[in-house]
Amino acid sequence: MSVRVRFAPSPTGYLHVGGARTALFNYLFAKKTKGAFILRIEDTDRERSTVEAEKAIMEDLRWLGLHWDEGPYRQTERVDLYRKHAEELVQRGLAYPCYCTEAEIEEMREEMLSLGIAPKYSGRCRNLSESDRKKLESEGRVAAIRFKVPEGGEISFKDIVRGELKFRFSDIGDFVIMRSDGLPTYNFAVVIDDHHMNITHVIRADEHIANTPKQLLIYQAFGWDPPQFAHVSMILGPDRSKLSKRHGAVAISQYRKDGYLPSAMDNYLLLLGWSSPDDREIFSMDEMIELFSLDRLSRNPAIFDINKLRWMNGYYMRKLPLDEVYEQAIPFFLEKGFPMNADWLKKVVAVYREHTSTLREMVEEALPLISFSLPFDSSIEEELKFDHVTQVLKAFLEVFTPYKYKEVSASLAWELLKGVVDRVGLKRGKVLFPLRIALTGRKTGPELYHFIELIGVKEALERAQRVLDYLERR
């Protein structure tokens, strides 16, 4: 039987890094085994599910390059299926209607907790007679349906990443499978769907381990073969608790907005819980697919390290084909008001990607190319207070003026700059640094000759002249 896996987010928020990693693992496994990757939207929580969230999640999955082969299936479009199966269980005596209210259950829960026993459903409605039911219904109570968990015994399964896992029935209370609003609960819908969708492997986060015995019970009740399970450890924040908003950005869309590349994101996520047989860490999507295997999944939780992501993103910015980085950078250039001249912008990318870590940073660094205004910030002005600065500017004007209307390459610009240095007769740094300040208004940036090539000699001369006038007027 060919592999079929699914990613099943609930559309109650944006795709976060943990979900993205789960999706990635499923995707890689599907591609690796030439199986199918299915997208299923678990939207049975009507309160919190939104179509916006669903769209956002799909957009982020596409951005990451995790394209699904089937779906999206929505659980709210399949309620008849769940209802039918729930009724079957009731008829067979494996499930029963429960009339307890939320308040009553909460009360029981508190009480058990205070008594120091595991808070699970008491089974109060388990053995209701037909007349009891009628009476409760006449009170206007609407029933939920609970699964009847066997009294004694245990259930075990073999997890691909964790090995044999065992649970006692006595620790599991009768759990709701159909809510009083007629929609299935997670534990029920997953099983019905995974079975009907012929899912062969369930790759999901660690936090679902405790749900697995309940799901197994349902498989058993229907006489279905369960899929194989692979429970991946969770992604934690720096304080070792489950990664959440208070740890900083967790939404994939936020990383996109911050100027991260999807390829870097995928690669980094892969390393959070998976390692290659050799020491390699950088993989293209094709290589990931080629190398991925479930048996190299890590058992321990991983802390999300933005630092390494940043490094990796910078690495990808430098290694990826120029055109690809340029494509990704376009929105950032637009946002900052850069002129949309593709040839020129590609040169800008070629220069500025060398020393920045994100697209946003790269564009921010390149801002002096399109904006220049005096006076500079006071900390920058400090650098212009030396006597030799006017001398430097004059020498620059003299050397570059003959090239005012010419195309000057970076290498020619470099030759000319060396001429300026000679003319001033000071050390390179003494000459080039103030010149950098004057032309860019910043202390840092790419090599000056690159900068001059990018803005053109005419613009450079104008800037130098303006700074010179400004200094002399002072």
Place this chain on the structure above:
RNA sequence: GCUCCCGUCGUCUAGGGGUCUAGGACACCGCCCUUUCAAGGCGGCGGCACGGGUUCGAAUCCCGUCGGGAGCGCCA
């Protein structure tokens, strides 16, 4: 409280009885390069949670302790 999961450099990890003086990557520190910041090159710092076993031999196997995490919902 109960159940379950997990403990190798600060972080991600390799390792699965001898080849471990524990390997790689990020971060950090230093040096080189240099026109600034980076990038790059070279080098350095740094870890098997603890205690008992088993064994000729344990990071690796077993037990316990401690620590961290998750679950215990008519959320998923």
